[in-house]
Amino acid sequence: MNRRNFVVVLSSAVALPFAVRAQSPAIPVFGILLAFSSDTGKTFTKPLRAYMEALGYVEGRKIVFDVRYAGGNLDRLPTLAADLVSQRPAVIATFGDATGLAAQAATSEIPIVAMSEDLVRAKLVTSMSRPGRNITGVSILGTELDAKRLEILAEILPARSTILLLADSTTHRESRPALNATALALGLTLIESIVSSPGEIDGALREAKQKGAAGVNVLSSAFLFAHRARIVSDAAEAGLATIFQWPETAEEGGLIAYGPTLHGAFRLVATLVAKILRGAKPSELPVEQPMKFASFINLKTAKALGLAVPLAMLARADVVIE
Numbered sequence: 001m002n003r004r005n006f007v008v009v010l011s012s013a014v015a016l017p018f019a020v021r022a023q024s025p026a027i028p029v030f031g032i033l034l035a036f037s038s039d040t041g042k043t044f045t046k047p048l049r050a051y052m053e054a055l056g057y058v059e060g061r062k063i064v065f066d067v068r069y070a071g072g073n074l075d076r077l078p079t080l081a082a083d084l085v086s087q088r089p090a091v092i093a094t095f096g097d098a099t100g101l102a103a104q105a106a107t108s109e110i111p112i113v114a115m116s117e118d119l120v121r122a123k124l125v126t127s128m129s130r131p132g133r134n135i136t137g138v139s140i141l142g143t144e145l146d147a148k149r150l151e152i153l154a155e156i157l158p159a160r161s162t163i164l165l166l167a168d169s170t171t172h173r174e175s176r177p178a179l180n181a182t183a184l185a186l187g188l189t190l191i192e193s194i195v196s197s198p199g200e201i202d203g204a205l206r207e208a209k210q211k212g213a214a215g216v217n218v219l220s221s222a223f224l225f226a227h228r229a230r231i232v233s234d235a236a237e238a239g240l241a242t243i244f245q246w247p248e249t250a251e252e253g254g255l256i257a258y259g260p261t262l263h264g265a266f267r268l269v270a271t272l273v274a275k276i277l278r279g280a281k282p283s284e285l286p287v288e289q290p291m292k293f294a295s296f297i298n299l300k301t302a303k304a305l306g307l308a309v310p311l312a313m314l315a316r317a318d319v320v321i322e
Contacts, residue, residue, distance in 0.1 A: 031089035032067040033099045040226045051270035077102035091276045096222030097122045098170040111282040113272045117142025128287045136282040138268045142220030147178035153243040157214045162189040164208035164216045168223040169196040205234045215241035250296035260290030294318040
Protein backbone atom coordinates (compact mmCIF):
# COMPACT_ATOMS: atom_id res chain seq x y z
CA MET A 1 0.00 0.00 0.00
CA ASN A 2 1.48 3.34 -1.02
CA ARG A 3 1.50 6.30 1.32
CA ARG A 4 -1.43 8.05 -0.40
CA ASN A 5 -3.73 5.02 -0.10
CA PHE A 6 -2.65 4.50 3.52
CA VAL A 7 -3.61 8.07 4.39
CA VAL A 8 -7.03 7.65 2.75
CA VAL A 9 -7.72 4.38 4.62
CA LEU A 10 -6.50 5.85 7.93
CA SER A 11 -8.60 8.97 7.46
CA SER A 12 -11.69 6.85 6.77
CA ALA A 13 -11.07 4.73 9.86
CA VAL A 14 -10.68 7.78 12.07
CA ALA A 15 -13.75 9.48 10.62
CA LEU A 16 -16.04 6.46 10.95
CA PRO A 17 -16.87 6.76 14.66
CA PHE A 18 -17.74 10.42 14.19
CA ALA A 19 -20.00 9.56 11.25
CA VAL A 20 -21.74 6.87 13.25
CA ARG A 21 -22.10 9.26 16.17
CA ALA A 22 -23.61 11.91 13.95
CA GLN A 23 -26.20 9.41 12.68
CA SER A 24 -27.12 8.21 16.20
CA PRO A 25 -30.49 9.45 17.46
CA ALA A 26 -30.34 12.27 19.99
CA ILE A 27 -31.13 11.49 23.62
CA PRO A 28 -34.81 12.42 24.17
CA VAL A 29 -35.53 15.37 26.44
CA PHE A 30 -38.22 14.91 29.08
CA GLY A 31 -39.69 18.27 30.09
CA ILE A 32 -41.37 18.73 33.47
CA LEU A 33 -43.36 21.84 34.39
CA LEU A 34 -43.94 22.49 38.09
CA ALA A 35 -45.64 25.34 39.92
CA PHE A 36 -43.30 24.99 42.89
CA SER A 37 -39.73 25.77 43.90
CA SER A 38 -36.92 23.34 43.10
CA ASP A 39 -36.80 22.26 46.74
CA THR A 40 -40.54 21.60 47.04
CA GLY A 41 -40.58 20.13 43.54
CA LYS A 42 -38.34 17.22 44.62
CA THR A 43 -41.52 15.57 45.88
CA PHE A 44 -42.47 15.16 42.23
CA THR A 45 -39.15 14.84 40.40
CA LYS A 46 -37.49 12.31 42.72
CA PRO A 47 -40.00 9.46 42.30
CA LEU A 48 -40.44 10.26 38.63
CA ARG A 49 -36.70 9.95 37.97
CA ALA A 50 -36.63 6.67 39.89
CA TYR A 51 -39.49 5.14 37.91
CA MET A 52 -38.11 6.33 34.58
CA GLU A 53 -34.80 4.68 35.45
CA ALA A 54 -36.63 1.47 36.39
CA LEU A 55 -38.15 1.52 32.90
CA GLY A 56 -34.70 1.78 31.34
CA TYR A 57 -34.45 5.54 30.93
CA VAL A 58 -31.25 6.33 32.80
CA GLU A 59 -30.66 10.05 33.13
CA GLY A 60 -27.79 11.30 30.98
CA ARG A 61 -27.65 8.10 28.92
CA LYS A 62 -31.17 7.35 27.74
CA ILE A 63 -32.97 10.54 28.71
CA VAL A 64 -32.35 14.15 29.70
CA PHE A 65 -34.60 15.93 32.19
CA ASP A 66 -35.50 19.59 31.66
CA VAL A 67 -37.41 20.80 34.73
CA ARG A 68 -38.97 24.26 34.98
CA TYR A 69 -40.04 25.64 38.38
CA ALA A 70 -42.47 28.53 38.85
CA GLY A 71 -41.48 29.00 42.50
CA GLY A 72 -45.11 29.28 43.56
CA ASN A 73 -45.81 32.14 41.16
CA LEU A 74 -48.53 30.85 38.83
CA ASP A 75 -48.25 33.96 36.65
CA ARG A 76 -44.88 32.62 35.47
CA LEU A 77 -46.33 29.36 34.13
CA PRO A 78 -47.25 30.58 30.61
CA THR A 79 -43.72 31.96 30.05
CA LEU A 80 -42.07 28.85 31.49
CA ALA A 81 -44.28 26.59 29.40
CA ALA A 82 -43.51 28.54 26.22
CA ASP A 83 -39.77 28.42 26.93
CA LEU A 84 -39.90 24.70 27.62
CA VAL A 85 -41.82 24.08 24.40
CA SER A 86 -39.24 26.09 22.44
CA GLN A 87 -36.63 23.49 23.43
CA ARG A 88 -38.70 20.82 21.63
CA PRO A 89 -38.76 18.10 24.33
CA ALA A 90 -40.02 14.67 23.31
CA VAL A 91 -42.70 14.79 26.03
CA ILE A 92 -43.80 17.08 28.87
CA ALA A 93 -45.20 16.05 32.27
CA THR A 94 -47.30 18.36 34.44
CA PHE A 95 -48.84 18.09 37.92
CA GLY A 96 -51.99 19.94 38.90
CA ASP A 97 -54.52 21.83 36.78
CA ALA A 98 -52.55 25.07 36.47
CA THR A 99 -49.42 23.51 34.95
CA GLY A 100 -51.43 21.22 32.70
CA LEU A 101 -53.45 24.11 31.28
CA ALA A 102 -50.29 26.21 30.79
CA ALA A 103 -48.63 23.42 28.81
CA GLN A 104 -51.82 22.82 26.84
CA ALA A 105 -51.91 26.49 25.84
CA ALA A 106 -48.25 26.45 24.82
CA THR A 107 -48.33 23.50 22.41
CA SER A 108 -50.78 21.40 20.43
CA GLU A 109 -48.04 19.14 19.06
CA ILE A 110 -45.65 18.03 21.81
CA PRO A 111 -47.12 15.12 23.83
CA ILE A 112 -48.18 16.01 27.39
CA VAL A 113 -48.74 13.62 30.29
CA ALA A 114 -50.76 15.44 32.96
CA MET A 115 -51.51 14.26 36.48
CA SER A 116 -54.43 16.01 38.13
CA GLU A 117 -57.52 15.49 40.25
CA ASP A 118 -59.87 15.24 37.26
CA LEU A 119 -58.50 15.72 33.76
CA VAL A 120 -61.93 15.79 32.11
CA ARG A 121 -63.47 18.40 34.40
CA ALA A 122 -60.32 20.50 34.14
CA LYS A 123 -60.82 20.37 30.34
CA LEU A 124 -57.37 18.92 29.79
CA VAL A 125 -58.77 15.94 27.87
CA THR A 126 -61.96 15.28 25.95
CA SER A 127 -62.73 11.96 27.62
CA MET A 128 -61.04 9.29 29.71
CA SER A 129 -61.05 6.63 27.00
CA ARG A 130 -60.21 8.91 24.07
CA PRO A 131 -58.26 11.91 25.40
CA GLY A 132 -57.86 13.49 21.96
CA ARG A 133 -55.30 16.09 20.92
CA ASN A 134 -51.81 15.81 22.41
CA ILE A 135 -52.64 15.11 26.07
CA THR A 136 -53.20 12.04 28.19
CA GLY A 137 -52.36 11.40 31.82
CA VAL A 138 -53.42 10.19 35.24
CA SER A 139 -56.67 11.27 36.88
CA ILE A 140 -56.45 10.57 40.61
CA LEU A 141 -60.15 10.66 41.52
CA GLY A 142 -59.71 13.65 43.80
CA THR A 143 -63.28 14.86 43.46
CA GLU A 144 -64.79 11.44 44.17
CA LEU A 145 -62.62 10.77 47.23
CA ASP A 146 -62.91 14.16 48.98
CA ALA A 147 -66.28 13.15 50.48
CA LYS A 148 -65.04 9.69 51.45
CA ARG A 149 -62.19 11.28 53.38
CA LEU A 150 -64.64 13.52 55.23
CA GLU A 151 -66.58 10.43 56.27
CA ILE A 152 -63.41 8.74 57.56
CA LEU A 153 -62.28 11.82 59.50
CA ALA A 154 -65.68 12.08 61.20
CA GLU A 155 -65.21 8.61 62.70
CA ILE A 156 -62.39 9.78 64.93
CA LEU A 157 -63.89 13.13 65.98
CA PRO A 158 -66.66 13.94 68.47
CA ALA A 159 -70.20 13.91 67.09
CA ARG A 160 -71.41 17.06 65.34
CA SER A 161 -67.89 18.43 64.90
CA THR A 162 -66.95 21.41 62.76
CA ILE A 163 -64.49 20.53 60.01
CA LEU A 164 -62.43 22.81 57.80
CA LEU A 165 -62.30 22.08 54.09
CA LEU A 166 -58.85 23.30 53.02
CA ALA A 167 -58.80 23.88 49.27
CA ASP A 168 -56.53 25.61 46.78
CA SER A 169 -57.62 28.20 44.27
CA THR A 170 -56.13 26.53 41.19
CA THR A 171 -57.79 23.11 41.36
CA HIS A 172 -60.99 22.53 39.44
CA ARG A 173 -63.30 20.50 41.65
CA GLU A 174 -66.95 19.61 41.87
CA SER A 175 -66.87 17.74 45.17
CA ARG A 176 -68.70 20.33 47.30
CA PRO A 177 -72.21 18.87 46.71
CA ALA A 178 -70.99 15.44 47.82
CA LEU A 179 -69.18 16.98 50.79
CA ASN A 180 -72.33 18.87 51.80
CA ALA A 181 -74.43 15.72 51.55
CA THR A 182 -71.96 13.75 53.67
CA ALA A 183 -71.81 16.51 56.27
CA LEU A 184 -75.61 16.68 56.47
CA ALA A 185 -75.90 12.91 56.91
CA LEU A 186 -73.28 12.87 59.67
CA GLY A 187 -74.38 16.05 61.46
CA LEU A 188 -71.14 17.90 60.68
CA THR A 189 -70.64 21.63 60.18
CA LEU A 190 -68.34 22.58 57.31
CA ILE A 191 -66.29 25.73 56.91
CA GLU A 192 -64.09 26.32 53.89
CA SER A 193 -60.85 28.15 53.26
CA ILE A 194 -59.44 28.52 49.74
CA VAL A 195 -55.73 29.36 49.73
CA SER A 196 -53.37 30.38 46.96
CA SER A 197 -50.03 30.77 48.76
CA PRO A 198 -48.15 28.91 51.52
CA GLY A 199 -48.51 31.86 53.89
CA GLU A 200 -52.30 31.68 53.69
CA ILE A 201 -52.29 28.13 55.05
CA ASP A 202 -51.17 29.27 58.52
CA GLY A 203 -53.95 31.84 58.79
CA ALA A 204 -56.58 29.42 57.51
CA LEU A 205 -55.80 26.85 60.19
CA ARG A 206 -55.66 29.42 62.99
CA GLU A 207 -58.99 30.89 61.92
CA ALA A 208 -60.55 27.43 61.73
CA LYS A 209 -59.47 26.69 65.29
CA GLN A 210 -60.94 29.99 66.46
CA LYS A 211 -64.22 28.99 64.83
CA GLY A 212 -64.26 25.76 66.79
CA ALA A 213 -63.06 23.35 64.12
CA ALA A 214 -61.88 19.95 65.35
CA GLY A 215 -60.38 18.71 62.11
CA VAL A 216 -59.21 19.53 58.59
CA ASN A 217 -60.09 17.70 55.39
CA VAL A 218 -57.16 18.64 53.14
CA LEU A 219 -58.82 18.45 49.73
CA SER A 220 -56.91 16.84 46.89
CA SER A 221 -54.48 19.29 45.31
CA ALA A 222 -50.93 19.28 43.96
CA PHE A 223 -50.34 22.62 45.71
CA LEU A 224 -51.55 21.43 49.12
CA PHE A 225 -49.62 18.20 48.77
CA ALA A 226 -46.44 20.11 47.99
CA HIS A 227 -46.92 22.08 51.24
CA ARG A 228 -48.09 19.15 53.37
CA ALA A 229 -45.24 19.57 55.88
CA ARG A 230 -46.48 23.07 56.71
CA ILE A 231 -50.05 21.81 57.07
CA VAL A 232 -48.98 18.92 59.33
CA SER A 233 -46.95 21.27 61.54
CA ASP A 234 -49.55 24.04 61.75
CA ALA A 235 -52.40 21.60 62.37
CA ALA A 236 -50.47 19.92 65.18
CA GLU A 237 -49.81 23.32 66.77
CA ALA A 238 -53.49 24.22 66.51
CA GLY A 239 -54.60 20.81 67.81
CA LEU A 240 -56.49 19.94 64.62
CA ALA A 241 -56.97 16.40 63.31
CA THR A 242 -56.09 16.06 59.62
CA ILE A 243 -56.87 13.76 56.74
CA PHE A 244 -54.88 13.87 53.48
CA GLN A 245 -55.23 12.41 50.00
CA TRP A 246 -51.89 10.54 49.77
CA PRO A 247 -51.43 7.69 52.29
CA GLU A 248 -47.72 8.39 52.63
CA THR A 249 -48.53 11.74 54.28
CA ALA A 250 -49.54 9.91 57.48
CA GLU A 251 -45.96 8.63 57.68
CA GLU A 252 -44.88 12.27 57.82
CA GLY A 253 -47.11 13.21 60.75
CA GLY A 254 -50.59 13.56 59.28
CA LEU A 255 -53.26 11.86 61.38
CA ILE A 256 -55.04 9.93 58.62
CA ALA A 257 -54.59 9.61 54.88
CA TYR A 258 -56.72 7.76 52.35
CA GLY A 259 -56.40 7.39 48.59
CA PRO A 260 -54.14 6.00 45.89
CA THR A 261 -50.51 5.68 46.90
CA LEU A 262 -48.17 8.36 45.68
CA HIS A 263 -45.70 5.91 44.22
CA GLY A 264 -48.46 4.05 42.40
CA ALA A 265 -49.60 7.27 40.72
CA PHE A 266 -46.07 8.23 39.70
CA ARG A 267 -45.54 4.76 38.28
CA LEU A 268 -48.55 5.34 36.03
CA VAL A 269 -47.16 8.71 34.88
CA ALA A 270 -43.74 7.20 34.10
CA THR A 271 -45.34 4.31 32.21
CA LEU A 272 -47.29 6.69 29.98
CA VAL A 273 -44.19 8.80 29.34
CA ALA A 274 -42.22 5.67 28.37
CA LYS A 275 -44.96 4.58 25.94
CA ILE A 276 -44.87 7.97 24.25
CA LEU A 277 -41.08 7.89 24.01
CA ARG A 278 -41.45 4.53 22.26
CA GLY A 279 -43.79 6.00 19.66
CA ALA A 280 -47.32 5.87 21.11
CA LYS A 281 -49.62 8.83 20.47
CA PRO A 282 -51.12 10.49 23.58
CA SER A 283 -54.50 10.80 21.87
CA GLU A 284 -54.63 7.00 21.68
CA LEU A 285 -53.56 6.34 25.27
CA PRO A 286 -56.56 6.26 27.63
CA VAL A 287 -56.28 8.32 30.81
CA GLU A 288 -55.12 6.09 33.65
CA GLN A 289 -56.77 5.94 37.07
CA PRO A 290 -55.40 4.33 40.23
CA MET A 291 -57.15 1.07 41.01
CA LYS A 292 -55.87 0.52 44.55
CA PHE A 293 -56.51 2.73 47.58
CA ALA A 294 -54.90 2.59 50.99
CA SER A 295 -55.67 3.91 54.46
CA PHE A 296 -52.83 4.96 56.79
CA ILE A 297 -53.31 6.03 60.41
CA ASN A 298 -50.66 7.63 62.62
CA LEU A 299 -51.26 6.60 66.26
CA LYS A 300 -48.49 8.91 67.49
CA THR A 301 -50.36 11.89 66.08
CA ALA A 302 -53.65 10.61 67.48
CA LYS A 303 -52.12 10.34 70.95
CA ALA A 304 -50.67 13.85 70.73
CA LEU A 305 -54.15 15.15 69.86
CA GLY A 306 -55.79 13.16 72.65
CA LEU A 307 -57.89 11.15 70.22
CA ALA A 308 -58.85 7.49 70.58
CA VAL A 309 -58.89 5.66 67.27
CA PRO A 310 -61.94 3.36 66.97
CA LEU A 311 -61.07 -0.34 66.73
CA ALA A 312 -63.08 -0.66 63.52
CA MET A 313 -60.95 2.04 61.91
CA LEU A 314 -57.75 0.33 63.01
CA ALA A 315 -58.98 -2.98 61.63
CA ARG A 316 -59.63 -1.43 58.21
CA ALA A 317 -56.33 0.42 58.00
CA ASP A 318 -53.68 -0.84 55.61
CA VAL A 319 -50.89 0.71 57.67
CA VAL A 320 -50.92 1.74 61.34
CA ILE A 321 -47.97 3.91 62.39
CA GLU A 322 -47.18 3.43 66.09
